[in-house]
Amino acid sequence: MDKTTIWRIVRDERAALCDDLDSFSADEWEAPTACPGWSVHDVVAHLLDTAKTTRWSFVTGLAAARFDFDRQNEAGVRRERRADPRHTVQEFRGVLDRTTTPPANLATRLVEAIVHGEDIRRAVGRRGSYPIEAVVAALDYQLRTSVSMGGGKQRAAGLHVQATDADLSRGEGPLVRGSALALLLAVSGRPVAADELSGEGVTLMAERAASPG
Structure with missing residues (x-):
């Protein structure tokens, strides 16, 4: 971009x-x-x-x-x-x-x-709507950047991250699947609703999202 x-x-x-x-x-x-x-x-x-x-x-x-x-x-x-x-x-x-x-x-x-x-x-119980290309670019950056630098690389380590609404699939391991926005929030250390992500790697991703880094 x-x-x-x-x-x-x-x-x-x-x-x-x-x-x-x-x-x-x-x-x-x-x-x-x-x-x-x-x-x-x-x-x-x-x-x-x-x-x-x-x-x-x-x-x-x-x-x-x-x-x-x-x-x-x-x-x-x-x-x-x-x-x-x-x-x-x-x-x-x-x-x-x-x-x-x-x-x-x-x-x-x-x-x-x-x-x-x-x-x-x-x-406050609301949600935003963002250009998908911007969300994907942000997610791709977070997946490549260390947590110590504000990214989310370690939170996704050893996991297969796959977006359901965009052409983005990164990593190998247990699957974590969801919208690009939900994935962006999770790798950025934010909580997401239980129904926003699926796959065998969700529990590990959630644990990592809840930790500082």
């Missing part, structure tokens, strides 16, 4: 998420997500922070956080989370077209948009 296509999809997903957030209640904004310790509002603030991040600000921010990625992310949430969540959404709408990025593969922008989009929506 080329750079122009990736940024178009990221822009569209940011806009779609903002539209959904406009209808969230106060309770939904404070709902806990699959990101440990983060509410819906926190995840939106994180997306706002990463949308503003440049290669240079990432490096300086990481140094300020004593090279602790989690501490750096928490600092970003505190910086960008507004007292009123409506103002956070307003700020997020202001960066829809931003194409700045941390020093990472552009596929990480798709991972962020889709996985965090589902973190937010699933926290």
Whole structure:
């Protein structure tokens, strides 16, 4: 997937998420997500922070956080989370077209948009709809990238991962079969519903998804 296509999809997903957030209640904004310790509002603030991040600000921010990625992310949430969540959404709408990025593969922008989009929506009982080519590109990247770098390679190790809605089949071993989105969430360490995945490798995948890495 080329750079122009990736940024178009990221822009569209940011806009779609903002539209959904406009209808969230106060309770939904404070709902806990699959990101440990983060509410819906926190995840939106994180997306706002990463949308503003440049290669240079990432490096300086990481140094300020004593090279602790989690501490750096928490600092970003505190910086960008507004007292009123409506103002956070307003700020997020202001960066829809931003194409700045941390020093990472552009596929990480798709991972962020889709996985965090589902973190937010699933926290309040909703689901998103994403371009299948974007989900597949994000999944393929996660399957090739170490958990220590934010990927999901170890979670899929020794398993045969097969998408039911796309031409994607990776690895050998016990089968884990499901939609590309469900597989993306699982290898990214997110819980999925029992009926979203099938195959003899599902239990192992679920155990790995529930662990930090």
